[in-house]
Amino acid sequence: ARNWAYHRGSCRPVVLMIFNMYVFNRDGVCLFYRDWHRVHRTVESPAADQKLMFGFLFSLKQIVNKLTPQNGMPGFHACQTNKFKLNYYETASGLRFVLNTDLQAGDMREPLRHIYAGLYVEYASKNSLYKLGDPLDNDLFVQSVDQYIRSLPSFGS
Amino acid sequence: YQRLGDVAFNKIEKVSGELFTLMYGAIVIQVLKDADGDAEQTSTQLEKMGYNIGMRMIDEFLAKSNVTSCRDFKETGEVIAKVAFRMFLGVTAECHHSAPTVSPPADGSPQASSDAAFRLVFVENPLSEFVELPEHCSNLAFSNLLCGVIRGALEMVGMRVSCRLVKDTLWGDEHTEISVVLKEVIAEHYQDDED
Numbered sequence: 001a002r003n004w005a006y007h008r009g010s011c012r013p014v015v016l017m018i019f020n021m022y023v024f025n026r027d028g029v030c031l032f033y034r035d036w037h038r039v040h041r042t043v044e045s046p047a048a049d050q051k052l053m054f055g056f057l058f059s060l061k062q063i064v065n066k067l068t069p070q071n072g073m074p075g076f077h078a079c080q081t082n083k084f085k086l087n088y089y090e091t092a093s094g095l096r097f098v099l100n101t102d103l104q105a106g107d108m109r110e111p112l113r114h115i116y117a118g119l120y121v122e123y124a125s126k127n128s129l130y131k132l133g134d135p136l137d138n139d140l141f142v143q144s145v146d147q148y149i150r151s152l153p154s155f156g157s
Numbered sequence: 158y159q160r161l162g163d164v165a166f167n168k169i170e171k172v173s174g175e176l177f178t179l180m181y182g183a184i185v186i187q188v189l190k191d192a193d194g195d196a197e198q199t200s201t202q203l204e205k206m207g208y209n210i211g212m213r214m215i216d217e218f219l220a221k222s223n224v225t226s227c228r229d230f231k232e233t234g235e236v237i238a239k240v241a242f243r244m245f246l247g248v249t250a251e252c253h254h255s256a257p258t259v260s261p262p263a264d265g266s267p268q269a270s271s272d273a274a275f276r277l278v279f280v281e282n283p284l285s286e287f288v289e290l291p292e293h294c295s296n297l298a299f300s301n302l303l304c305g306v307i308r309g310a311l312e313m314v315g316m317r318v319s320c321r322l323v324k325d326t327l328w329g330d331e332h333t334e335i336s337v338v339l340k341e342v343i344a345e346h347y348q349d350d351e352d
Binding site for chain 2: 026058073091092093094095113116117120121125126132
């Protein structure tokens with residue numbers, strides 16, 4: 001019952017969902033990709049998909065910086081279509097965390113920050129066996145991310 | 158920034174100061190031995206080790222200190238002195254600026270000036286407590302690891318700097334001083350390798 005939410009106005013039940021997640025470093029290397037509920041996949045390889053995502057984020061950031069109506073760095077953190085919301089967290093060190101959710105999932109900034117501060121820093125930065133820029137495939141990191149995402153109220157079953 | 162530094166210091170897990178000092182001393186001795194007693198080579202090696210540490214440490218720093226972007230290089234120096242030093246070494250440094258600050262351009266990105274620099278000055282140094290340099294390596298930059306850490310960390314946030322141990326209490330100076338000079342602001346770029 002807690003996985004269901006009612007869309008404003010209609011009685012149609014909507015399942016809250018987190019679709020997938022990417023982690024990129026500042027050179028555009030996709031360090032981590034995981035999906036939970038992705039149904040539509042691009043025809044090409046995961047590598048092409050990741051490259052597309054990074055290119056999109058990079059361009060979007062440049063454009064947002066130029067178009068922002070106020071002074072100062074805008075720092076975009078989300079954008080959405082009528083089907084999904086792309087949540088974004090970029091660190092000063094150039095790490096980019098992307099979480100695609102459905103429209104009801106809410107503000108993902110805190111979960112993204114936790115994935116960085118609580119999981120990446122602990123299981124990657126502090127892991128002497130992990131070389132910066134390598135794929136994040138160590139068990140601890142992968143499993144704790146999975147566990148954490150599944151524990152979020154926005155995650156449908 | 159002092160307050161941010163104290164908050165970060167209180168939150169982070171700590172180890173015994175003496176243990177830290179002893180471990181660092183043991184590392185320096187080992188590197189010195191590997192370099193056959195060559196102090197200069199040891200200094201360089203310590204800086205390189207620091208560089209690798211700094212590249213990782215920056216993420217822990219960003220994650221735990223909650224600092225926001227610095228507007229200019231001067232602020233970077235303040236953050237290192239008041240927050241980073243406090244968080245990782247438990248001491249606070251002073252940040253002295255020797256060059257005029259450059260006002261940032263309208264789009265908010267930091268601009269490199271050919272002489273943007275600051276000096277980190279501190280008296281207490283947990284790395285070198287109880288340490289005396291023997292005569293045959295009196296020119297050893299004992300705390301050069303710190304220079305490397307600063308260089309590695311700043312490079313990960315887009316600044317190429319040169320970092321040098323200028324004064325050291327182990328050399329008879331009244332305080333320890335690290336000079337940090339901004340060489341280049343690394344612009345973000347993305348190479349699209351397909352046409």
